[in-house]
Amino acid sequence: MSLIKDLDSILTGMNSVAIGGHIRPDGDCVGSTLATYNYLKKYYPNIEVKLFLQPIQDYFRFLNLSSDITWDLSEDKVFDLFIVLDCGDADRLGDSKKYLEKARHTACIDHHVSNSGFADLEFIYPEASSTCELVYELMDKSKVDKDIAECLYVGMVHDTGVFQYSCTSKKTMCYAGELMDKGIDYSKIVNDTFFAKTFNENRALGHALDKSRLYLDGKVVSSVFYLSEMEEYGIKPSELDSVVSNLLRTKGVEVSIFMYEVAPGELKVSTRSKGKVNVAELCMRHGGGGHERAAGCSCRKSYEDGLNEFLDELREQI
């Protein structure tokens, strides 16, 4: 295992490179892989490069060369180098892992605390806000053009909750400022990829907030959404992603809980904390997991019974 000095140094002598990220790619995963892909396409035209990712959200499609992303894994190819980005575990690559296993060289650029160290070349810093921050650090900054800057900015915005979460550092802000200098439409990027919602999503969010109730002297807020309501509002469960963080904005609240039905009799539980309560521990006791301030699990009881269990456990901590 050795440390990556810069991106250019690991590309010299390579004829074929594969780039991959985690399954169900988020903004940082899409941004870091596409930034690297654009860099190779522009400055290393002689390298054959492939970018393997599962289908991405429509709002990331404005990024340059996003249409080159493929999940066609039928070719039996041995790449000179496989670059893994924003992925702490080889299994989270999904089926593209087979190219990693056969590649002559492997590199990993990542910021997950849990990274198991599976590549020959590494650049892993859990304190970094995003993988995009690390990718920018490894690139020759004079070669970062507007297309690459847009990709990197998307990743930083998404993994910091628009520069809000505690992972945001002075360095993050400095890098973001340098990317703004490349002429990107930073305001549009934030709105279109992070805040914008469909009309139905917004109406459903309003309904979920309207149904919310306070518990434990106003320290916990909770709401629920059933399949019948999703049908009524014309939305999918994945379009309720922002409800739980919106609930947490309630003044005086320490923990927000949002449950939504994913199949008859099965609720998905999503929790957020402002910091006093470790919701990862709470969800782990119910077979789930996550981070201290954002975690989830499943519930096969009624909403009322499930919520009462959580409240009993939270009562001691709050």
Ligand SMILES: [Mn+2]
């Ligand atoms: Mn990330």
